[in-house]
Structure formats: C-alpha cells, structure tokens
Amino acid sequence: MIPFVDLKSQYLSIKSEIDKTVLDALENTDFIGGASVKNFENEFKNKLGVSHCVGVANGTDSIFIILKALGIGPGDEVITVCNSWISSSEVITLLGAKVVFVDIDPVTYTISINDIKEKISPKTKAIIPVHIYGQSCDIDEIVKLANENNIFVIEDCAQSHFTKYNGKNVGTFGIAASFSFYPGKNLGAYGDAGCIVTNDEDLAIKCRMIANHGSLIKHAHNIEGLNSRLDSIQARVLTIKLKHIIDWTNLRISKAKYYTENLENIGDLVTPSIRFNCSHSFHLYVLQTRFRDELFQYLSDNNVQVAIHYPKLLPFLPAYSYLNHKTGDFPVAEDFSKKIISIPLFPELSVDSQDIIINLIKEFFKNK
Numbered sequence: 526m527i528p529f530v531d532l533k534s535q536y537l538s539i540k541s542e543i544d545k546t547v548l549d550a551l552e553n554t555d556f557i558g559g560a561s562v563k564n565f566e567n568e569f570k571n572k573l574g575v576s577h578c579v580g581v582a583n584g585t586d587s588i589f590i591i592l593k594a595l596g597i598g599p600g601d602e603v604i605t606v607c608n609s610w611i612s613s614s615e616v617i618t619l620l621g622a623k624v625v626f627v628d629i630d631p632v633t634y635t636i637s638i639n640d641i642k643e644k645i646s647p648k649t650k651a652i653i654p655v656h657i658y659g660q661s662c663d664i665d666e667i668v669k670l671a672n673e674n675n676i677f678v679i680e681d682c683a684q685s686h687f688t689k690y691n692g693k694n695v696g697t698f699g700i701a702a703s704f705s706f707y708p709g710k711n712l713g714a715y716g717d718a719g720c721i722v723t724n725d726e727d728l729a730i731k732c733r734m735i736a737n738h739g740s741l742i743k744h745a746h747n748i749e750g751l752n753s754r755l756d757s758i759q760a761r762v763l764t765i766k767l768k769h770i771i772d773w774t775n776l777r778i779s780k781a782k783y784y785t786e787n788l789e790n791i792g793d794l795v796t797p798s799i800r801f802n803c804s805h806s807f808h809l810y811v812l813q814t815r816f817r818d819e820l821f822q823y824l825s826d827n828n829v830q831v832a833i834h835y836p837k838l839l840p841f842l843p844a845y846s847y848l849n850h851k852t853g854d855f856p857v858a859e860d861f862s863k864k865i866i867s868i869p870l871f872p873e874l875s876v877d878s879q880d881i882i883i884n885l886i887k888e889f890f891k892n893k
C-alpha cells in the first residue's frame with residue numbers, strides 16, 4: 526500500500542530530537558506558554574520574514590481571531606474562494622458577517638482576480654485568498670485591488686508554508702496571515718496547532734489578547750476573548766521540524782517535478798502548473814482528467830491511496846444552502862472539481878513508489 530501521507534516515517538527521521546524535547550517538556554511541566562512557545566514564535570517569524578507571530582490553537586481559530594481583531598462583524602461582507610477547506614469561510618459567518626464566494630483561475634486553480642472584481646461591494650471589508658495546494662495566489666494584484674478599495678487582505682497559508690511569490694514568502698503580503706500546523710500540513714505538529722503572522726504590531730497585540738481570554742496579563746481582561754493557545758509541546762515539536770522545513774519543501778518540489786516530467790502527454794491528463802516567478806510548496810499534487818472517478822477507483826484497487834481536494838465546492842455544501850447558489854455560479858471551479866485527483870506526495874515518498882504510481886497511471890490511460 527502506498528499511503529497518501531506517511532507521518533510515521535517523518536517522525537522516525539527526527540525521532541531522537543523529538544523524543545528528547547517532548548520528555549523535557551514533561552520533566553519541566555512545560556505545558557502552556559513560556560519559553561518554548563516564545564521561541565517557536567520567534568524562529569517562525571524570522572524564517573518567514575515578518576515582524577510578529579502569535580501561536581494559536583489551530584489554523585481555523587487563527588483566521589477567526591484575525592477577522593475579530595480587525596472588527597469584522599454583522600453588516601460586513603468578506604470575499605473568499607469557493608474551492609477550499611471550510612475554515613476559510615465558516616469563520617466569516619461565525620462572526621456575523623456574510624461570506625461571498627468567488628470562482629478560481631483555470632490555470633493556477635487559485636482565487637480569480639476577475640471574479641473578485643465582480644463581487645467587491647461597498648460592504649466588502651476583507652478578502653481571504655487561499656494559497657491552495659501550495660500554489661501562491663496572484664497576491665500582488667489582490668493587495669493592489671484591496672488597497673484601491675480599502676479592504677483588508679488576510680492570507681490563508683494553511684497549505685503554503687514557505688511558498689514564494691516573487692522571492693518573498695506568502696503570508697507576508699496582507700495585513701495578516703493564518704497558518705495551520707495540523708499534522709498533515711507541510712509543517713505539522715503532533716496535534717492541532719496554528720499561528721497568526723503580521724507586520725502590524727497593534728494587530729498582533731490584539732490577536733494575542735483575543736487568543737488569551739482578552740488579556741495579556743493574568744486577570745486583566747480588557748475584552749472578551751477565547752482560549753486558543755499554542756501548546757508548549759506542539760511548539761517544541763514545531764521548533765524541531767522548522768529546522769527541516771526548507772529541505773522537506775525542496776523534496777516535495779523535486780518529487781512534483783518528477784511526476785510532472787513523467788506524466789506529460791498522457792491522455793487528457795493535466796499536470797499542475799506553477800505560477801511565473803513563484804515557487805509551489807506542493808502540499809498537494811493535483812491532476813485533472815475527465816476520467817477522474819475511474820482513475821480514482823483504479824489507483825485505489827491497486828493499493829495507491831488517493832484523495833479529492835475538494836469533492837464539493839464550499840457554496841454547494843449543506844452548510845451554505847441558505848446562499849441558494851446554483852449550478853453555473855462558479856463555472857471554472859465546478860468543472861475543475863469533477864476532474865481533480867490528488868496523488869501521494871510527501872518528502873519521504875520513494876522514487877520506487879512514484880514509479881509504481883506513474884506506471885499505473887500510464888497503464889490506465891492505455892485503454893482510454
């Protein structure tokens with residue numbers, strides 16, 4: 526069986542360091558806050574190239590907290606993309622604002638600038654572009670458009686740790702950005718974890734307050750907030766993993782390249798394109814074919830774990846039936862969502878496994 530991701534082999538490759546730091550946390554009862562969290566926040570912000578990092582409990586809370594800190598609420602509209610994980614949109618509604626979904630670009634699969642232009646209204650307060658699968662959105666254009674319209678840009682970087690746009694890491698372009706360290710993400714903790722990054726000091730302080738019951742010092746609750754903190758053990762794990770993230774990202778990139786070189790000109794298969802002047806951190810390697818369902822079955826039957834990101838566009842989930850979207854509202858993404866299939870890609874994936882997958886795909890298309 527070739528798994529979709531293999532978290533065990535990554536753990537084994539760094540086992541001695543991880544075991545030591547986790548045992549250290551237990552010995553020192555280092556559970557919440559303290560030096561290990563501060564240390565991770567510092568190292569992450571320095572590596573990313575941003576001035577503030579606030580560790581939080583997960584990558585959903587991080588978006589929620591940023592929006593809350595920016596004062597987004599009832600009467601406001603927030604634009605996000607129709608092809609993402611529900612975190613990108615559910616936090617908007619939870620704050621009482623209205624989510625406005627937009628279509629994707631057919632080449633990069635990221636949020637469509639033209640459709641953003643169509644959907645900006647006087648009520649639009651923020652845009653949440655998602656650097657989906659590890660591919661950067663056209664973030665300069667989005668920031669430019671947002672500035673012209675006095676709108677905040679909050680980057681959802683849950684799938685794009687150390688993806689570069691014109692030489693700069695994504696997450697450093699908008700007013701703030703959200704990262705998830707869910708175990709399966711490119712930089713993954715051993716449980717839930719996330720962070721907020723920003724160059725705006727006031728916003729960072731506000732986010733930290735909201736994540737800590739509205740207080741920076743014990744018992745000084747200036748506002749109401751949440752309990753959404755980064756655990757010390759997770760911060761320690763992430764600090765160790767952060768040392769390897771660039772190597773792991775480069776491995777993903779070279780393995781993606783190997784797939785693409787070997788999967789070109791096969792049937793109607795479309796391999797991922799990479800935005801000009803950008804890097805793609807390949808959280809996911811997503812192919813397109815109109816034989817998607819058959820290929821999914823074929824690879825599964827041959828012991829290759831595959832997945833679909835995502836089988837249903839957000840506007841068509843039951844949670845959003847109240848928006849009354851209909852077929853044709855998101856033409857590009859609707860067509861795309863019927864054709865996409867994600868195949869295994871992780872830093873520890875062997876060339877042998879890749880060859881097995883490539884040959885199975887070639888075999889499948891022989892009869893097409």
Ligand SMILES: *Cc1c(COP(=O)(O)O)cnc(C)c1O
Nearest residue numbers: 583584585610612613683705707
């Ligand atoms: C994983 C993910 C999130 C949420 O992260 P959690 O840490 O699981 O809350 C948000 N947005 C996108 C695009 C994601 O893939």
